[in-house]
Amino acid sequence: MAILSVNINKIATLRNSRGGNVPDLLKVAMDLERFGAQGITIHPRPDERHIKYQDARDLKKIVTTELNIEGNPIDSFIALVDEVKPAQVTLVPDAPDAITSNAGWDTIKHADYLKEIVAHFKNQGIRTSIFVDPVEAMITGAAATGVDRIELYTEDYARQYTDNKEKAIAPYIKAAHKATELDLGINAGHDLSLENIQYFNEKLTDLKEVSIGHALIAESLYLGLENVVNMYKHRLS
Ligand SMILES: CC(=O)[C@@H](O)[C@H](O)COP(=O)(O)O
Numbered sequence: 001m002a003i004l005s006v007n008i009n010k011i012a013t014l015r016n017s018r019g020g021n022v023p024d025l026l027k028v029a030m031d032l033e034r035f036g037a038q039g040i041t042i043h044p045r046p047d048e049r050h051i052k053y054q055d056a057r058d059l060k061k062i063v064t065t066e067l068n069i070e071g072n073p074i075d076s077f078i079a080l081v082d083e084v085k086p087a088q089v090t091l092v093p094d095a096p097d098a099i100t101s102n103a104g105w106d107t108i109k110h111a112d113y114l115k116e117i118v119a120h121f122k123n124q125g126i127r128t129s130i131f132v133d134p135v136e137a138m139i140t141g142a143a144a145t146g147v148d149r150i151e152l153y154t155e156d157y158a159r160q161y162t163d164n165k166e167k168a169i170a171p172y173i174k175a176a177h178k179a180t181e182l183d184l185g186i187n188a189g190h191d192l193s194l195e196n197i198q199y200f201n202e203k204l205t206d207l208k209e210v211s212i213g214h215a216l217i218a219e220s221l222y223l224g225l226e227n228v229v230n231m232y233k234h235r236l237s
């Protein structure tokens with residue numbers, strides 16, 4: 001069974017928009033675990049526009065499930081992960097100005113670099129994962145770095161799902177078979193949602209973990225708005 005790691009970047013974005021501590025990121029993380037989340041994912045970016053480096057330190061103290069830190073392993077990110085020692089670090093090749101993650105690693109071109117970073121984190125007892133497109137050559141390249149897992153970048157799947165789900169899932173099934181053959185654990189994430197997650201999970205039987213943020217927070221708003229509007233109306237009556 002795949003575990004659900006909730007990405008709380010969007011909670012930090014909302015908090016930062018007012019400069020205070022509402023919503024309280026640490027409380028949200030604790031509540032998510034209480035509601036059944038099996039992991040908490042954060043993706044601190046160099047400009048700290050959502051998750052701040054201090055959030056990672058604070059979360060480490062309260063997260064009782066698995067803390068997964070994602071990001072491009074620039075020097076400050078490596079130092080942060082070394083200090084926080086999360087359960088898992090996921091290497092993502094995103095540019096500092098990227099709106100969100102938009103590609104997996106070229107694990108062949110960056111083989112030596114990735115090998116070095118993976119070895120560094122593994123030596124500290126941190127599980128490692130590399131964010132990749134569902135392309136067999138990239139999975140083979142990932143395995144050569146010594147990494148524990150891959151995270152399949154699921155934006156293409158999510159985009160194509162409504163038009164043709166069989167076509168959307170096909171490259172992911174092939175990629176997952178290759179990963180299993182090479183003894184790599186399989187994570188997945190990006191734009192997964194209540195609409196598309198079940199089919200993905202059914203078709204990728206070796207899936208270990210999904211990290212979901214954007215859709216899950218948006219869906220929580222939709223599903224919670226009626227309740228909250230009624231609570232305000234009640235107080236105003
Ligand atoms: C690695 C990945 O796929 C991302 O979805 C990411 O972790 C989300 O980051 P943002 O919240 O900054 O879009």
Ligand SMILES: NCC(=O)COP(=O)(O)O
Nearest residue numbers: 007189190191211213214
């Ligand atoms: N690793 C993917 C992730 O953490 C969440 O991505 P998204 O659901 O915000 O697109």
